[in-house]
Amino acid sequence: MGQGPSKPAPSNAAGTENGDAPSVNTTQSVPDIRPEDIVIAVMGLTGVGKSTFISHFCNTAVVGDDLESCTNTLSIHSANVDGTDVYLIDTPGFDDTNRTDTDVLREIASWLERSYDADIKLAGIVYLHRIQDNRVGGSGVKNIHMFRELCGPNGLSSVVLATTMWDALPKDKAEEREAELKTKEEFWGGLVQHGCAVLRQDDGAASAAKIIQHIQAQRRPITLQIQEEIVIDGKELHETAAGEVLKAGLEEQQRMYAEKTALLEAQLAKIAAELQSLQAEQAAREEQAREEREREQRDIEKREMGRESEINDLKLELRGLKEDLESTKVKQERTDAEYRKFTSKRWPWDRCTIM
Ligand SMILES: Nc1nc2c(ncn2[C@@H]2O[C@H](COP(=O)(O)OP(=O)(O)O)[C@@H](O)[C@H]2O)c(=O)[nH]1
Ligand SMILES: [Mg+2]
DSSP states (O other), X not given: OOSSOSSXXXXXXXXXXXXXXXXXXXXXXXXXXXXXXXXXEEEOSTTSSHHHHHHTTOSOOOOOOSSSOOOOOOEEEEEEETTEEEEEEEOOOSSOSSSOXXXXXXXXXXXXXXXHHTTOOXXXXXXXXXXXXXXXXXXXXXXXXXXXXXXXXXXXXXXXXXEEOGGGSOHHHHHXXXXXXXXXXXXIIHXXXXXXXXXXXXXXXHHHHHHHHHHHHHOOOBOOHHHIIIIISOOOGGGSHHHHHHHHHHHHHHXXXXXXXXXXXXXXXXXXXHHHHHHHHHHHHHHHHHHHHHHHHHHHHHHHHHHHHHHHHHXXXXXXXXXXXXXXXXXXXXXXXXXXXXXXXXXXXXXXXXX
């Protein structure tokens, strides 16, 4: 299989002369493709391997790393598959870290509308899906639903549903998942019944070529339901079936967030009320403690004052007793002296004045 286009690439849709991979502007890309060209769109969630798939045929596709999606805009790649020139449309993936699903659908729908206006029909679509993403309720399932509505019931035989990342699961597990995808209505069941082929993108360039060949073999350009709805019926994007799926998803999210907000507000109000009552209890306890402290302080002061007056009383009593003691001692000395004098043997008669 050849790498890159065999005819001159459109000015804005392929690599530079030295083979670098430029990002491809989409807004003026439609006129570069002619109605007789084979155009195949590659769709699927971000990270499923769309750019990797396209890179097997040309060197202009930019493969993202595992951590974050790379620039997620629609790009057109001129490629050659087994000698046939084809244009591969790398569409922005849904469930992207940097863009909303509504932006992504708008961009895809806008390109489909312009290509329809320019009389460019899709030869087919490759819808890629990671084999490990079969979670009901996950974005994979929601996207399958939207994809179904984007395509509509006609021309599904030119749509290939292909599973990637076979190397990420043991083969028996992957085969189980594939069977589930094919049969369950919420996955690919309905699409398979309407003629979609389910193939495996499990062998790099070889399996990718088989997928493109399958589409080429259909030789049946398709008009998607969303193109008819927008161009023929004049519907707004949100009125299309795919837009309705997205709208329903947004409404579900609105309901979920409204419920969550109400729940959080109720929890918040409950906790705020609990906090308020605890704070009121705490304030009451503090007030009680303050009053008790003040009462104790008053008691202490009262007791202090009582003790002080007791001390003063005792001091006064002590002073009185001291004075009493002093005067008693004086009196005692005097009495002692008198006694001594009176009881002395040598009464100093001579000193007496005889009358
Ligand atoms: N293990 C494994 N990794 C893959 C496969 N296909 C793509 N990848 C990796 O998955 C990541 C996203 O791929 P990319 O092609 O950019 O996804 P896109 O967002 O759909 O374009 C890149 O790191 C690829 O190398 C695959 O089949 N197996
Ligand atoms: Mg990509």
